[in-house]
Amino acid sequence: MSSVNYNVLGLIFASMHDSYVSELTKQRTMGSIPFGGRYRLIDFPLSNFVNSGVSEVGVITKSNYGSLLDHLGSGRDWDLARKKGGLHLLPPYSQTGGIYQGRLDALSNIWSFVEHSKAQYVILSNCDVVTTIDFNSVLRQHKETGADITLVYSKAFYDSEKNPSTTILQFGEDNRVNDVMVAPKISGECNQWLEMLIISKDFLKQIVSDAASRNIYSFTREILQNRNSDYKIMGYEHKEFFVRIDSVEGYFAANKMLLDSEKRNALFKNNMPVYTKVGDNGPAKYGLESNIKNSLIADGCIIEGTVENSVIFRGVRIGKDTVVRDSVIMQGTVIGSNCSITSIITDKNVEISDEKVLTGSETYPVYITKNGKI
Amino acid sequence: MYTKKKVVAMLLAGGQGSRLYALTKNVAKPAVPYGGKYRLIDFPLSNCTNSGIDTVGVLTQYQPLVLNEYIGNGQPWDLDKMNGGVHVLPPYESQAGASWYEGTANAIYQNMNFIRRYDPEYVVVLGGDHIYKMDYSKMVDFHIANDADCTISVIDVPLAEASRFGIMICDENKKVIDFVEKPKEPKSTLASMGIYVFSWKKLEKYLIENENDANEKRERGEKWSKDFGKDIITSMLRDKQRLFAYEFEGYWKDVGTLDSLWEANMDLLSPSVPLDLYDKSWKIYSRSSYMPPQYIGDNAQVENSMISEGSCVDGSVDFSILFAGVTVEKGATVNYSIIMPGTVIKAGAVIEYSIVGSDCVIEGGAHIGKRPEQVDNRDDWGIAVVGHNVTVSGGKSVEPKQIIGENI
Numbered sequence: 001m002s003s004v005n006y007n008v009l010g011l012i013f014a015s016m017h018d019s020y021v022s023e024l025t026k027q028r029t030m031g032s033i034p035f036g037g038r039y040r041l042i043d044f045p046l047s048n049f050v051n052s053g054v055s056e057v058g059v060i061t062k063s064n065y066g067s068l069l070d071h072l073g074s075g076r077d078w079d080l081a082r083k084k085g086g087l088h089l090l091p092p093y094s095q096t097g098g099i100y101q102g103r104l105d106a107l108s109n110i111w112s113f114v115e116h117s118k119a120q121y122v123i124l125s126n127c128d129v130v131t132t133i134d135f136n137s138v139l140r141q142h143k144e145t146g147a148d149i150t151l152v153y154s155k156a157f158y159d160s161e162k163n164p165s166t167t168i169l170q171f172g173e174d175n176r177v178n179d180v181m182v183a184p185k186i187s188g189e190c191n192q193w194l195e196m197l198i199i200s201k202d203f204l205k206q207i208v209s210d211a212a213s214r215n216i217y218s219f220t221r222e223i224l225q226n227r228n229s230d231y232k233i234m235g236y237e238h239k240e241f242f243v244r245i246d247s248v249e250g251y252f253a254a255n256k257m258l259l260d261s262e263k264r265n266a267l268f269k270n271n272m273p274v275y276t277k278v279g280d281n282g283p284a285k286y287g288l289e290s291n292i293k294n295s296l297i298a299d300g301c302i303i304e305g306t307v308e309n310s311v312i313f314r315g316v317r318i319g320k321d322t323v324v325r326d327s328v329i330m331q332g333t334v335i336g337s338n339c340s341i342t343s344i345i346t347d348k349n350v351e352i353s354d355e356k357v358l359t360g361s362e363t364y365p366v367y368i369t370k371n372g373k374i
Numbered sequence: 375m376y377t378k379k380k381v382v383a384m385l386l387a388g389g390q391g392s393r394l395y396a397l398t399k400n401v402a403k404p405a406v407p408y409g410g411k412y413r414l415i416d417f418p419l420s421n422c423t424n425s426g427i428d429t430v431g432v433l434t435q436y437q438p439l440v441l442n443e444y445i446g447n448g449q450p451w452d453l454d455k456m457n458g459g460v461h462v463l464p465p466y467e468s469q470a471g472a473s474w475y476e477g478t479a480n481a482i483y484q485n486m487n488f489i490r491r492y493d494p495e496y497v498v499v500l501g502g503d504h505i506y507k508m509d510y511s512k513m514v515d516f517h518i519a520n521d522a523d524c525t526i527s528v529i530d531v532p533l534a535e536a537s538r539f540g541i542m543i544c545d546e547n548k549k550v551i552d553f554v555e556k557p558k559e560p561k562s563t564l565a566s567m568g569i570y571v572f573s574w575k576k577l578e579k580y581l582i583e584n585e586n587d588a589n590e591k592r593e594r595g596e597k598w599s600k601d602f603g604k605d606i607i608t609s610m611l612r613d614k615q616r617l618f619a620y621e622f623e624g625y626w627k628d629v630g631t632l633d634s635l636w637e638a639n640m641d642l643l644s645p646s647v648p649l650d651l652y653d654k655s656w657k658i659y660s661r662s663s664y665m666p667p668q669y670i671g672d673n674a675q676v677e678n679s680m681i682s683e684g685s686c687v688d689g690s691v692d693f694s695i696l697f698a699g700v701t702v703e704k705g706a707t708v709n710y711s712i713i714m715p716g717t718v719i720k721a722g723a724v725i726e727y728s729i730v731g732s733d734c735v736i737e738g739g740a741h742i743g744k745r746p747e748q749v750d751n752r753d754d755w756g757i758a759v760v761g762h763n764v765t766v767s768g769g770k771s772v773e774p775k776q777i778i779g780e781n782i
Contacts (some may be wrong), residue, residue, distance in 0.1 A: 037667035038683070076449070087769050261686075264666065273664040278450070282651035283410030283682040283695070284668060292676050298667040299411070299683050300652065311667075 005053035006085065008139065009119035009201070010094070012045045013103065015062035016090075016126040016195065017165045020246045023367050024347070028067040031059070031127035033245065034330050034348065036258050036267075037298040037311050040071050041245065043276045044267075045125040045196075046078045046087075046130070051272040054123065054136035060106050062092045070278050078275045088113060091216055099216060102217025107208045108168075114201065122204050123215030126195035128165065131242035132255065132267050132274070133196070138236045142198045147234035151177065151224075152196040154238050157186040165246040167193040168219060169235055177233040180224040191235065195240055241266035252345055252365045255311045255328045259294055279314050289320065305337070319354065326362060342370065377457050379429045381514055382574075383422050384485070384497065385417060387502035393631045396761025396779040397731055402434060403437040404464045404502030405441040406635070407732065409642055409651065410682045410695045413444060414629060418500045419451040419460065420485035420658045425510040427498065428627060429458030431488050433481040435474060438464055450661045463488060477600035480588075485580040489655070497577055499570040499602065505638050506626040507649065508569070509654050513620045517571040523615040524576065524607070527569035529622050531742045539565030540603050548627070553607050565617055567626060570602065576615065580606050600699030625649040628758050632777070636729055636757045639695050639712045644679055663698040673704045682715075689719065697732070705707045706736075711743065713718065714762070722765075727774065731762035739768035 014031035024033050031042030040364035042059070046367050049057050057080060061068060068089075069071045072326025074080075092099050100106040105125075107114070113123065121142070123135055133152065142150040160183055169191040170179035180193075207223055216222045224233065241263050243254040257263050268274060279302025286292065291306040305322035312318070313330045319337030327344045333342060336354035345358035347370040352358070356374055360366035368374065387404040397406055404415035410472055415432075422430050430453060434441055441462075454456030463485050466472050475481035482489075482499065489497060496517065498510050508527070517525040530543050536557070542564045544554040553566070584605045591598035599605055610617055624647050627638040641647040651658055665684025671677055675690040684699035689706035697715040702708055705721040714732040719725060722738030736742065743758035757774035760766060766779045772778050 258666075261669070264669065268666040275664055278662045280450075280657045282658075283680040285652075285680050286676050286678060288678055290677050292670040292674060295670050296667045297670060297681075302652065307670075312705045363766070372457065 003053055003127065004055045004085075005136075007119055008052075008056075008121045008123060008135070009055045009114065010049040010057040011122060012042060012049075012057065012059045012123045013116070013124070013126050014042060014059050014065065016103075017128045017246065018064075018220045019060070020128075021248055021251055021333055023369070024251060025064065027064060027370060029061065029065055030061075030069075030245070031066040032065075032071050033127075033251070034313060035130065035251075036255060037275060037296045037313050038279070038292055039276045040068075040072070041127040041130065042068065043078075043274055045127060045342060046131050047272070047274045048125070048133050048135060049123070049130075050078050050080065052133075054135065055080065056088075056117060056119060058088045058110065058187075058266070059270065060092070060110060060297055061104075063325050065089075065092075069169065073277070091286050093198050100217075103219035104211040104222065105217040106316050107204070108212045111205070111208060114204070117201070119197055120201055122201050123198050124196065128245045129193065129194045129196070129242055130245065130267070131238065132269055132272055133238055133240065135198070138196075138198055141236050142234070145175075145234050145284055146232065148199070148231040149223075150198045150235045151233065152194045153191045153235045154186070154194055154240075154242055154244070155189055156192055157188070158190040158192055159275070161187075162250065163192075163246055166190075166194075167224075167242065171235060173270070175234060176229050177224070177235055180228060182220060182222065182225075190283075191237075192244075194238060197245050197371060198236075247363065248345070248367055249319075249363060252328055252348075256309065256326070258296055259309065264296075281314055287320070305335075305339075306357045326365075328365070331367045338370050347372070350374070376493075378493045379458060379494045380488050380500055381427050381496045381510075382458075382492050382494040383427045383430045383498040383500055383510070384482055384489070384500055385415070385422075385430055385500045386481060387432050387441060388475055388481060389501075389503060389678035390436040394629075394635065395632065395745045395777050396764075397632070397635075397729070397778060398437070399761060400437055401440040401762075402438060402502075404435050404630070405444055406503075407697055408505065408629070408635070409639060409658075410656060410680045411663070414505070415445070415502045416451075416658050416660045417505055418502060419445075419448075419453065420656075421506075421508050421510060422498075423452050423659065424656050425508075427510060428453065429453055429492055429494075430460045430477055431463045431485055432460060432502075433463050433475065433485065435465055435481075444661055446661070451659045458492065461488065477605075478602045479581055481601070482577075483585050484674050486578060486581065487522050489578075492670070493697055494574050497572045498573045499572065500514075501568040501616060502627055504569060504626060504629065505649070506567075506622070506624065506660070508626075509622070510569075510571075511559070511772065513569070516573055516620050517573075517618065520547075520549075520618045522571075522618040523614060523736075524610055525571040525572050525620050526607070527567040527622050528564040528619045529567055529626050530563050531565045533560065533563050536560035536565060538565050544619045548619045548621065550611065550619050553603070553611060553617075555603055563698075564621070567622060568601065568603075571620075576610075577606075580609055584609065624642055629670075631755060632729060632759055637726075638691070641709070642680060643693055643697065654724060662750045667697050671704065674702075689721070706738075710745075711742055722768070728758040728760065728772070730760045731764065733763045735765045737766060737768040737770075738761070740766040741771040742766065743772065744774050 018025040080087035172178035284301040287304030298314040322339040332349040453460035455592040497750040588598040602695040668685040671688030682698040688704040689702040706719040709726040718734040730741035749755040758772040
């Protein structure tokens with residue numbers, strides 16, 4: 001754990017890549033997608049900041065941000081209800097009117113917030129890459145190399161069919177980024193950008209104002225791709241577990257990855273807790289004939305049936321003689337008795353009455369929308 | 375600047391809980407864990423919040439470190455208020471000298487200035503060691519409707535158990551005629567729950583009187599005391615003040631002993647016990663542990679149990695309550711037991727009819743507790759208890775009724 005580092009400002013893009021999981025973001029932002037039994041995706045970047053000592057964080061919203069506001073509140077649950085720094089929700093409006101286009105436009109619109117900060121460095125993060133990272137190491141390397149921009153990346157298997165939102169980095173001999181490709185038609189082990197970067201406030205100001213005057217929006221295209229020979233762009237290799245939420249199937253698989261204790265322990269480290277909105281639920285309660293195997297179960301659930309290979313969110317009810325297999329059951333879902341549920345994602349507060357049989361497939365889970373009744 | 379409050383609650387949390395032995399060695403009784411994610415004090419604090427009482431003084435004395443840290447600024451119970459909120463009130467030194475709290479009445483007496491700042495009409499006096507859900511505002515309304523000076527919450531207990539309690543004898547209007555502490559031959563089955571509503575001006579008067587009387591008696595070398603039940607209630611009855619009994623219906627459990635603490639936990643697993651921790655309209659709040667959801671493994675067998683976040687179960691758990699961050703390894707067995715936060719039960723360990731404190735390690739081959747039918751003489755049976763931070767090595771056993779506070 002770090003003490004507070006007032007020299008770094010954190011910025012989170014709550015809505016980046018929303019369109020890749022359009023079912024899940026129909027009524028919410030990427031950042032407010034429920035994940036891992038009790039979290040929302042934004043809990044991971046927020047906790048990374050807090051655990052790295054960054055206590056001034058701006059959240060850049062776009063649209064559909066009602067559930068995000070509800071989740072974040074004053075920021076108290078992340079210890080970010082602060083007089084000095086703290087959590088700031090930044091509205092989406094563009095100076096040119098309407099909603100911003102691209103990261104540079106968004107930054108230009110919120111620049112007065114960044115300007116006001118006393119921080120010397122800015123760390124940008126999305127919500128669609130889930131990982132646990134200590135930004136102090138990234139900052140240390142950024143200072144040592146004298147880079148203009150340091151991009152956080154991981155070496156991992158990439159498949160253009162399955163990872164449509166991935167940006168791939170290539171490095172030259174001096175370890176500078178010399179090529180940046182968005183979703184290239186290749187597969188294999190690649191240097192994948194984790195959508196996080198460190199930049200000095202002064203340099204960011206320069207490129208944001210330059211972009212505004214030239215009416216350009218895309219940070220990836222205009223800066224990372226077009227200017228990598230002008231700017232010193234370096235990579236920081238994050239060697240820990242990460243998972244990218246870039247499709248509904250990917251979301252389903254990412255939840256189920258948490259059933260693997262190695263991955264779970266990489267994400268939930270003892271000294272880097274992942275904070276989230278407190279639910280004040282009772283412990284999970286198991287009934288007389290419950291039978292649970294290889295599952296992640298959150299507080300407030302009452303389970304009387306069988307659950308296998310599944311992630312069950314807070315406050316879910318599963319009735320007698322019901323079997324839930326290979327599924328992701330979000331908060332507040334109520335499943336009656338004698339049901340058979342296989343490879344299903346239920347969004348929040350779904351109701352499934354007695355004796356229903358619902359079956360998806362491992363690669364294509366069936367998704368049931370929020371408040372759906374079956 | 376303090377704004378006037380209609381009701382201020384004073385929570386007596388200084389109790390040592392000496393009959394909980396190893397579990398209260400380093401923590402005050404109200405901080406004893408209960409029900410998988412709570413501490414005893416969560417119940418009166420949550421009841422206050424749910425009853426609309428937003429100003430609470432918590433009187434601490436015995437081993438206050440854990441309790442103070444747990445209460446903090448009161449945020450988990452919504453008691454972090456600009457005006458009012460929860461305040462921990464330890465004994466302090468004044469110009470007249472320093473003194474420990476010399477009884478429940480004296481504890482309130484020494485903090486009369488805290489109460490006066492809010493100029494309340496009524497003061498609710500609560501204990502920190504009972505499990506129940508109660509709307510104190512209804513009791514205050516009852517107090518007002520009766521134009522009472524003091525209202526005592528009572529519960530109807532079986533006649534056979536009545537001699538364990540302070541018993542109220544009432545007329546048909548629930549006006550208290552007499553009060554007897556632990557009577558040998560009870561004349562009523564209405565037991566005091568240790569929850570009082572006082573009209574503040576009356577309470578203030580009797581606290582000052584009791585303090586002066588007791589101090590004079592002490593100077594004369596006579597027996598003296600400064601307790602609510604023994605002194606304040608008795609004096610008010612003597613003076614023919616208006617005392618009323620407010621009958622509470624619902625689940626109420628005194629967890630004064632290890633057996634009753636175990637039973638109160640087991641009650642949560644019984645469908646016939648009316649204590650619902652999942653009722654959204656009357657939540658019991660607690661300080662969160664920030665752990666991931668619990669993981670139940672491939673080899674686990676989990677039935678009839680309550681398990682909290684951060685736990686990892688790959689063994690067999692039946693009729694048990696596991697707190698946050700408990701590990702039950704493959705091949706370990708936990709039956710009819712309560713396992714407090716952070717404890718690790720290693721493969722091959724057996725735990726039955728036991729309470730195991732927090733951050734313990736129970737090695738493989740250790741055996742804690744026995745089933746009642748395994749004991750020849752039923753009187754020899756009781757739950758086994760392992761205190762906090764204890765390692766029980768492989769091959770060691772803890773017998774029924776045995777209490778372990780050190781590594782074995």
